[in-house]
Amino acid sequence: MADLWLQFILTIDATLRVATPLILCAMAGIFSERSGIIDISLEGKMLMSAFAAGAVAAVSGSPWLGLGAAILVSLSASLLHGFACITHRGNQVISGLAINILASGLTVTLGIAFFAQGGQTPLLSKGQRFTPMELPAADWLGQNIPILGQLYKEIISGHNILVWVSLLAVLVTYHIVFKTTFGLRLRAVGEKPEAVDSAGISVTMMRYQAVLIAGILCGIAGAYLSIATGAGFVREMTAGKGYIALAAMIFGKWKPWPALLACLMFGFLEALAARVQGVSLPVVGELSTDLILAAPYVMTVILLAGFIGRADPPKAIGEPYIKER
Amino acid sequence: MTQNQLPRWVDIGLLPLINILAAFIVAGIIIALVGENPFEALAVMVKGAFVYKGSLGYTLYYTTNFIFTGLAVAVAFHAMLFNIGGEGQAAMGGLGVGLIALWLGPILHPLFVVILAIAAAAAFGAIWGAIPGYLQAKRGSHIVITTIMFNFIAASILVWLLAGMLIAPGQMSPETSRFEEGVSLMKIHELANYFGWKMARSPLNLSFVIALLSCLGVWVLIWRTRLGYVIRATGFSPKASIYAGHQPARIIILAMAISGALAGMMALNEVLGVHERVILNFTAGYGFTGIAVALMGRNHPVGIIFASLLFGALYQGGAELDFEFQTITREMVLMIQGLIILFSGALAYMFTPWLARFFVRAEGQNG
Numbered sequence: 001m002a003d004l005w006l007q008f009i010l011t012i013d014a015t016l017r018v019a020t021p022l023i024l025c026a027m028a029g030i031f032s033e034r035s036g037i038i039d040i041s042l043e044g045k046m047l048m049s050a051f052a053a054g055a056v057a058a059v060s061g062s063p064w065l066g067l068g069a070a071i072l073v074s075l076s077a078s079l080l081h082g083f084a085c086i087t088h089r090g091n092q093v094i095s096g097l098a099i100n101i102l103a104s105g106l107t108v109t110l111g112i113a114f115f116a117q118g119g120q121t122p123l124l125s126k127g128q129r130f131t132p133m134e135l136p137a138a139d140w141l142g143q144n145i146p147i148l149g150q151l152y153k154e155i156i157s158g159h160n161i162l163v164w165v166s167l168l169a170v171l172v173t174y175h176i177v178f179k180t181t182f183g184l185r186l187r188a189v190g191e192k193p194e195a196v197d198s199a200g201i202s203v204t205m206m207r208y209q210a211v212l213i214a215g216i217l218c219g220i221a222g223a224y225l226s227i228a229t230g231a232g233f234v235r236e237m238t239a240g241k242g243y244i245a246l247a248a249m250i251f252g253k254w255k256p257w258p259a260l261l262a263c264l265m266f267g268f269l270e271a272l273a274a275r276v277q278g279v280s281l282p283v284v285g286e287l288s289t290d291l292i293l294a295a296p297y298v299m300t301v302i303l304l305a306g307f308i309g310r311a312d313p314p315k316a317i318g319e320p321y322i323k324e325r
Numbered sequence: 326m327t328q329n330q331l332p333r334w335v336d337i338g339l340l341p342l343i344n345i346l347a348a349f350i351v352a353g354i355i356i357a358l359v360g361e362n363p364f365e366a367l368a369v370m371v372k373g374a375f376v377y378k379g380s381l382g383y384t385l386y387y388t389t390n391f392i393f394t395g396l397a398v399a400v401a402f403h404a405m406l407f408n409i410g411g412e413g414q415a416a417m418g419g420l421g422v423g424l425i426a427l428w429l430g431p432i433l434h435p436l437f438v439v440i441l442a443i444a445a446a447a448a449f450g451a452i453w454g455a456i457p458g459y460l461q462a463k464r465g466s467h468i469v470i471t472t473i474m475f476n477f478i479a480a481s482i483l484v485w486l487l488a489g490m491l492i493a494p495g496q497m498s499p500e501t502s503r504f505e506e507g508v509s510l511m512k513i514h515e516l517a518n519y520f521g522w523k524m525a526r527s528p529l530n531l532s533f534v535i536a537l538l539s540c541l542g543v544w545v546l547i548w549r550t551r552l553g554y555v556i557r558a559t560g561f562s563p564k565a566s567i568y569a570g571h572q573p574a575r576i577i578i579l580a581m582a583i584s585g586a587l588a589g590m591m592a593l594n595e596v597l598g599v600h601e602r603v604i605l606n607f608t609a610g611y612g613f614t615g616i617a618v619a620l621m622g623r624n625h626p627v628g629i630i631f632a633s634l635l636f637g638a639l640y641q642g643g644a645e646l647d648f649e650f651q652t653i654t655r656e657m658v659l660m661i662q663g664l665i666i667l668f669s670g671a672l673a674y675m676f677t678p679w680l681a682r683f684f685v686r687a688e689g690q691n692g
Contacts, residue, residue: 040473084671093407093469095671097616102663106355108656113359119656243473250470290488294481297474304466313467 005147009154011271016155016163017229019267021046021221021238023166025245026252026259027173028217033254034177035210036190036316037085040096041077042218043242044103049074049222051107054121054233055114057128057226066128066227071219077103078215086207089320100242108235119235121226130160130228162224167260169217174256186210190314193321203321218242247300253311266296331681337623341669343676345621345635348664355660359652366646366653373645374638382514382527388630388637389529389594392536394615395633396543397454397588399624403547404580405560410457410472411588411612413479414450418589419596420483421449423491423603426504435507442508442597443535443590450589451582453479458581462574468581476612487605500604510598530598532590539587540626546583556580588612610659617662620670636662 025042032039049070057066077099084095108119115121135157142153177183188196189206197203225241226233248266252259273292303311331340353363374384394411401408408414425445429438457471484499493502510531517524547553559566559576566573595607614636621635622628643658668675 038469040469080667084667088672088675090671090673092671093409094616094620094666097409097613098663098667098671100663101613101659101666105656105658105660105663109355109359109653109660112654112656113652116652240477243477246470247474288485288489290481290485294478297477297481301460301466301471301474301478304470305460305464306466307464 006150006154007275009150011268011275013154013158014271014274015264015268016159017267018270019263020163020166020229021224021241022245022248022263022267023260024169024217024221024224025242026249026263027169027256028214028221029246029249030173030177030254030256030259031186031210031217032214033249033317034190034314035186035207036193036314036319036321037081037207037211038092038096038318039081039211039214040093040243040246041081041099042214042245043238043240044096044100045074045077045215045218046222046225046242047100047103047107047236047238048077049219050226050230050237051111051121051222051233053223054124054226054230055111057124058115058122058232061128063128063130063223063227067130067220067223070223070226071216074219074222075212075215078211078218082208082211085320086204086211089322092318104236107233111233111235121233124227124231128227129231130162130224132158132160134158160224160228162220162228165220166224169220170256170260177256182209187314190316193316197321197323203323207321221245244296247296250311250313251296251300251303254314269293269295331677331684335680335684337628340673340676340680341621341623341628343680344669344673345665347668347676348661351664352657352661356653356657361650361653366650366657369645369649370639370642372642374642377645379525379527380641382525382529384634384637384641385533386527386529386594386599386637387640388633389533389536389598390591390611391614391618391633391636392540392629393591393594394588394612395618395622395629396539396615396626397584397591397612398615398619399622399626399629400543400547400556400587401454401580401584402619402624403553403560404556404577405563406458406461406577406580406584407469408454408457408472408581408584408588409469409613409616410454410475410585411591411615412608412610413472413476413612414453414585414588415591415608415612416476416479416483417453418446418450419592419603419607420486421445421589422592422596423501426508426597427491427501430505430508435505438505438508439510439597443593446589446592446597447586448589450592451586454585454588455578455582458578461581462577480606483603484605487603491603493602498605501602504597504601508597509601510593512598528599530594532594532598535590535593537630539590540630543587544626552579588615614662617666617670620666620673 025046029039029042052073053066053070056069057063081095081099084090085092111119111121138153138157141149177186185196185201185206189203193203196206225237230237244266248262249259251262269292273289356363356366373380375381397411398408422442422445425442426438429441453475457468457475460466460471461468487499487501491501492499513529513533514524514526547557555571555576558569559571559573563573591611596603600607618629618632618636621632639658639661643655646657647654
């Protein structure tokens with residue numbers, strides 16, 4: 001029993017670690033899409049910033065500079081997305097796709113040119129990364145207090161700072177989007193831009209601000225992958241996480257708290273998939289890791305099809321705003 | 326609005342060229358920043374794609390993939406649907422080929438097996454395209470998101486089957502056993518040798534011919550049949566289409582099925598033409614490249630052939646970069662591809678106002 005409890009706690013701990021980049025990207029997606037800009041480039045922005053973080057942390061030796069570089073690179077990708085979709089009223093899906101493919105090519109090309117390690121960045125030492133923070137007395141409590149002590153040691157303690165940043169991001173996103181004037185305008189711009197325009201607020205400015213905030217969040221997510229959980233950038237290290245985050249955002253119906261739950265659920269499935277390999281259960285038999293990993297996508301399709309509740313996107317999403325003259 | 330002021334040849338000829346040029350200039354700047362000579366890189370790529378012995382065959386082999394996926398995206402585009410699920414539809418097409426070849430291969434004559442496998446590639450792709458079409462038409466789920474999800478679901482199904490039920494006995498890597506002798510599409514160089522014409526070895530096979538026939542088929546479908554007219558009308562204005570007595574929902578599903586079938590047939594080239602077994606990740610991003618191809622080719626079969634040739638040359642020439650340079654590799658091509666999608670897709674009309682101003686002034690001087 002105690003063993004099962006420990007297994008459970010470890011799975012939850014892994015869930016939190018897997019879910020962190022999903023949470024950050026899902027919040028990024030909420031900002032962008034609530035303003036009416038489809039953002040399938042979460043994946044590409046995260047990949048670019050993971051590379052920037054890995055490269056700068058390796059050269060400078062400071063994870064904070066790495067994080068800064070990650071955010072800057074992701075912001076410039078966001079600006080490009082904004083330039084194409086807002087200024088030039090280009091197709092938002094195509095722009096996002098271009099950024100994703102560009103990210104795949106650019107990170108490997110620059111990685112080989114800078115470090116000559118087949119597209120990776122150099123392995124980072126402890127001081128160059130965001131390492132787990134052991135909270136006070138975690139070891140002692142974990143060994144001496146059976147249930148709650150283990151919970152404290154494994155789940156609360158031992159995470160790097162970006163895990164906490166991601167949870168904070170949910171709180172901040174909720175506050176900004178639903179409790180501030182800016183958030184009200186943001187939502188209005190995604191639902192009925194003409195109304196916002198006639199109130200004398202610039203739709204263009206609102207949307208640029210939204211995609212830039214999304215850029216910051218994706219930058220943190222990228223840095224998390226390469227310099228917090230990972231010890232350097234590896235090619236294609238985002239491995240579709242940006243798309244899972246997109247799915248989680250839709251699953252959360254473009255709302256921060258439900259999106260957080262969706263991220264945790266998808267993260268749990270991934271953590272579970274890593275643990276059930278080869279485990280045989282009664283009735284269902286051996287569980288397939290590959291099929292568990294596909295579950296988030298299947299669930300999102302079912303939700304979008306309206307078979308479990310409804311997920312309605314912001315009304316003006318995907319449509320460039322043309323100011324009437 | 327502004328693009329209508331341009332002469333037609335500028336809109337369909339010059340503008341795409343300017344957009345590609347912009348992409349190549351940015352790529353060239355990046356190559357220069359990395360410390361290599363962009364013109365040398367270009368020369369290596371051109372030689373690698375067209376000059377070396379057998380290189381043209383390789384270029385056309387890649388071209389085949391892009392024609393199929395480009396046509397797939399284009400057909401959906403005509404109905405104003407954005408099918409970015411080419412990757413998944415091609416994967417399912419490959420599964421269809423594999424199932425037929427492994428199941429019927431030992432029983433039937435290879436010729437029948439090949440014909441059935443071609444049908445299976447199209448049918449599996451069509452189903453994988455029609456489901457998102459149905460969900461869009463009847464349940465209102467956004468086709469872009471659904472097709473993205475279907476790409477991942479198809480990939481998972483393929484991994485699951487290739488590592489489990491379909492894995493070749495005694496094999497460690499996730500792939501099926503090799504198909505029976507003769508269950509494949511003939512290589513073009515073998516065919517040429519048969520008729521006494523010397524040709525260098527390359528993976529180019531009969532699916533290239535099928536691809537060209539598909540181009541003709543798509544042209545006839547879209548511009549010469551009632552269905553094609555209705556597809557375009559539905560894409561142009563779904564509401565008007567209802568008044569005209571069409572059923573947009575049916576058309577959306579049908580257009581996505583045709584689109585999926587074309588993407589699924591990409592598997593003919595890789596699975597039936599080259600590998601003669603189903604391997605993991607044989608789609609290798611060709612489905613996504615189809616979007617760039619359709620954008621550049623302006624959704625017209627002729628444009629798509631040219632765009633596919635360009636991408637075929639980029640892929641084959643890009644492979645050559647690995648041998649000739651220390652710092653630049655074939656991933657460079659992925660970067661160029663991203664830039665092309667950016668310039669000829671998302672920023673398609675960035676240069677339009679300039680061009681319009683130029684031509685208006687030119688006309689003013691003439692008149």
